[in-house]
Amino acid sequence: MPPEPTELPRPLLQADDLRVGIAGVEAVRGVSFTLRAGEVLALVGESGAGKSLTARALLGMAPRGAVVSGTVLLRGAPVGPADLGRRLAWVPQEAMSALSPVHRVEDQLAFAVRSVAGAGRREARAVARRALAAVGLAPEAAAAFPHALSGGMRQRAVIATALVNGPDLVVADEPATALDPERQEQVLTLLRERCAAAGAALLLVSHDLEAVRRHADRVAVMYAGRLVEQGAADDVLGRPVAPYTRGLLASLPTAGMAHRSRLPVLDGPPPGTAAPGAGCAFAPRCPHAGPVCRGSEPGTRPVDGRLVACHHPFGEAA
Template sequence: MTGRSSLLSVRDLSVAFPGGRRRPASKPVGGLSFDLHGGRTLALAGESGAGKSLTARALVGMAPPGARVTGSVRFHGEELLTAGRKAYARLWGRRISLIPQDALSVLSPVHPVGDQLAAAARSVRRLGRREAHAAAVAALGRVGIADAARRARAYPHEFSGGMRQRAVIAMATINAPDLVVADEPTTALDPETQDRVLDLLGSLCENSGTALILISHDLPAIRRHADRVLVLYAGRTVESGPVGTVLSRPRAPYTAGLLASLPSDEPVTDRRLPTIGGAPPSPEELVTLTGCAFAPRCPLADARCHTHTPEPVVAGPGGHRVTCHHHDDLPATARELFQEGSPA
């Protein structure tokens, strides 16, 4: 990391839910720390249930009701967690935007797409109706929607899935925010469309100096589109650093397991891909967990892993860090660590 100040600086971010009559206490996110500069892309990676989406919503002040968010989130040097909801309301749509997984949850089915983008522009900038409409058409054009003036009059159901996602990106970037948080922004899109949408989002952010947090379980997409990555397990960071380093030379067994489970370029055989056995701990179990959360599933775990929580250590250049007692014990390739499945 460079010495220049961060756009977003997060320290020890945790999300907990107090217990009650109907549910026990839980802590699905615990102790995340990272920095993000303008024009750069940080990916949050991990299995479903790793805490990626909850982390994103906590960062932008949209944690679920009842959540207790602690730690520090500094945006342009301003502490947001202690500033309250009013501070976030001042930033939403202006300086911070969220792209959720489902485009249809953002777009109203009863209003033309262009009108919705124009309303987003008018809510932030003092624009007349004609100016706001022009801004909406320009935003649709920037995201590669052909004949944008005509398409601006169409309704969301008249757009394909890829076009709807482009429209949501246009809405999220129409006011040139400083930070865009994209939560699985290509869900349900085919691989080719996914790449086009992510290329587009990355280009828009890079050209405007906007920082991007990309949440995804798709490691190949993260490799192509992110600068840095945080690999999350059970809401904790197990490995972080430059994408090229972390995904080429992982030092955490969990990261190695995720990579091992990906299809390779090798000829197809009659053996299944390696898998990570077992399941992650529940958020309720994490409240009283001692040791490493991944230990019950880790092929390298020993007694220390079950009783002593590992501390993050420097694992390589560029701020590559790993939280694992056995970061020096990984074999040469990830596939050697995890047992291949039985013959199909």
């Protein structure tokens, strides 16, 4: 007899129909995805696509005045403001915006432990020192003020702070952009490895598709506030289906490019902040757009093992 089918475990994070409105404009429009424990999902796209706003909405950190709707469940339970720093953690782009300049690094971690776990001062300091050692910071660096550390060391301290209370989900928004390429790779590798060791899921917001190729398990491509393609990283980055994804990948520089040759770019500007019209938001830039694309927004459907929002995947005739 064939073995009984086994049911996949419930996703650690489930976001369903997430929407964010700002000043009457819906900037995030019906975003849905899941994340499993230990998994890395990269959210990619051009600037202004809604990546950071989506990440902040998940954490309850949307800008003041924003109207957020949809469902966000973590281990089957709704996420609330009290979960940030406990079940949810945030790694920002610039470490100095997350670290206090007037407190020593280890003191800041110890405070985070005490505020969440209720530990005593001595126990909290010991936990903080172990967390900083786990990200490669020596005791003298742990005892320093943030301004005395290099950019890479500060980002390591922020990663330690994010993970010190054992969160289920870590959201990292361009966590290595301010660093040189070597430090970028070190920080991303460290972040991925520490999350995996802790059993935490990682949502990585990034514009660096080559880094995403090396570190993500799955990729979600965002354009004009919607997800246009999502699936396994090898599929999305190796065999893209949506025209926007193909255009993004085609715009990457390659090792064989001639010296001083012009970088390839997507035709046309990305959409502004105005509400999109009735059709596909990418239609003005898409070489395959036809009447149906300009008249109706595509729904999301399974195509070639991933989810795609496009009337003409694979560049089918319009």
